[in-house]
Amino acid sequence: MTQALRLMTYNIRLGIQQGLEAIADVIQTYAPDVVALQEVGHHWSMGPSGDSTGRLSQLTGLHYHSFIPAIVHDIPGRQPARYGQGLLSRWPIAELSIDPLPQHNDEPRRLARASIESPAGPIEVWCTHLSYKESDRPAQGAHLEASLRQAPACGAPGAPLARFVMGDFNEPEPVDWMSGICTLCLDPGAPEATWTFPADAPDRRIDFVLGQGARPLSHRVLDHPRASDHRPVLSLWEV
Template sequence: MNCSPLAITIALLFASFASAETPQSLRVLSYNIHHCEGSDGKVDLPRIAKVIKSAAPDVVLLQEVDRHVARSGNIDQAVEIGRLTGMHVAFGGNLKIREGDYGNAILSRYPLRDVENRQLPNSNGGEPRGVLSVVVTVPNAEGEQDCRILATHFDHRPAPVDRLASVDDIEQWLSTENRLVVLGGDFNATQVSSVLEQIRKSWRLAVDGQKPTFPATTPSRQIDFISYRSPAPIQVSEVRVLDEAVASDHRPILATLILAGDQ
């Protein structure tokens, strides 16, 4: 089939216009993987990797990740899951388990830089917790932009003291940040808690309605969240909990953020 030069020019212009009008998105998945041990008692990294890949995320925030711990086969889980998913990876250990480490990890389609693992407030001998931070450059509606991605796992004890202190610590740390920041993970708090009330003062939750994530077998409450803040407008086009009841004791939650232009 032969096309005239005019027809080709019109087609190219239309394609260019359509591409420019297509919004750019950032798909963020948060998943407490329970050191890859499922409700069936099996430690299965390929199963976790399969769940992650099924959501086609751009960045993944992981909690309860083992590195060289006997209970999970002395494997560097973050590196192995990164290999299985084909994503860049960073790990932040917060708790020593014999010769190994236990903490958070971030996977990303985009290269990672400025990797930092920050310890969070810990009172009365609680389990050490932290927040892992990376910077990635992602495409947006006008080209590309830098954004900071944070993965965390707050204290689990009934009293919210350390959780509230952790929210304040992160807020003070990022007080001068002037770009899109995404904070997600296992907050060990529900929508109606003082912890979420404190978070809402500086962050927008990807969803305000209930999206139960725990326990994975029959989810009854949401304690896993994705939040963000940005100097430019951000829209959320989708938030859903993946229908996965076996791979971990939590279900993963996915949020798709529609990015604005340069900030």
Template sequence: MDDTLTIMSMNIRDGAHGHLAELADLITAQDPDIVGIQEAKGWRRPWWSPRRHGKALRTVMEATGLRVAIYTPSRTHGCDLVTLIGPRIQPTGYRRNVGEGHLHHGASRVRFTIDGRPKEEVWEHLNTHFSPFSGAHRLIEASWLTEYAGAPRRLLTGDLNSDLPEKWGGIADPLNWDGLIPPNLRSRHLRPGPGHQPSDRDATALLIEAGWRSAHLDHVRQATVGHWHGSESWEHAPDHILVSSDLAADVLRHETLRPPPGVEPFSDHHAIVATLAI
């Protein structure tokens, strides 16, 4: 019996159309039990062409051998959420959107058991994507997910659009934002106010205070964004795998999956993966 559980998370940027084979290879190489995907644009419903309806989702499922546990249409930007599961995972219930439409993109929840484990040992996984535009909005979104930290065997994957507080292992702010975030976009990331304001990490701090723990603690923490061409080049880590406090000591591995030298990334976010002893 396999005594580990592997969880993966990735924002795939506009559905990864044109790069689905690369995405499938990345997933397959990790052999995950659960994959939380954000920005699955056009994966199930038509995006720019009706002929693409469902094609991307089927392509990735067939290439990886994973099944769909839950598909959550986003209420904004078509940034849908997808949770893919391996054959050991047996869903027992789900909610497509635990935020009831109040989250900028959405949040899903699936309850499951694991083959070979006692049936009364129930796990839960949440997958989400917080607002990119407002720290105040992210704080409200986090409040929808704090309650789930109280029970054992809980997992959360997502692009939370903010790093952890530095005291909880988050990457330190730079000494100057010039060249990293243009002034017109700083309200997305920084606390309001004049001058050199610190980054707004209240949402992730609220989750930690509620009992969630990062799977990366005591492991190497690397930036997952900042490598993409564009107007924001701040290297930080808004992508997270969080676990309930009872699982924190069981994390065996946490890794940021950066492509090897010379290989161009296909998303503005790197994937992350964690393995837990169970």
């Protein structure tokens, strides 16, 4: 029996524009099953205090969640201040691995790979936020491409049914590593996808949901220009 999956990627800019409630309202409107979040705080110095991933899990009813730290500042006598990505899921997150990405001049960046127990069977969700700096991004993109090439084929014994690569790639051009990734994955937004950034007047596409082992059904950049400086992307797939 086939299963439809609703996937969203959303750079929330720490919720500093209109708060986490506004971000949660956007997410709830479209009822995704899995959401990859970028620019997320955990007791961070900017944005709402506390665990933003956990708070969004409560607000959206996506009860399974993980925070993916990229930057950690230890503060004596207080919770460490952490910044990175988040993952929300309707279904259990069975396993999560976090890889550091190559770094030269920018802040640390991470690639997270989660195994999720969907009703159809195990799926993988890879989420990342690549550097906005040209000096760092090519090596990070090449690392992502190489990781995909090394991953077992979807549907093979011990492999997931499907694999999805989601996040803010910060790359609006068809550079070599981006073209390589799109030969390995289906890009349901190409070539008609609406631009995603900046949210109030988008002029480039830098937020992606790509897939392997699943059939894309629809793909939309959502018209929400105020809750964050990125527009969210919603992608519907069948496995």
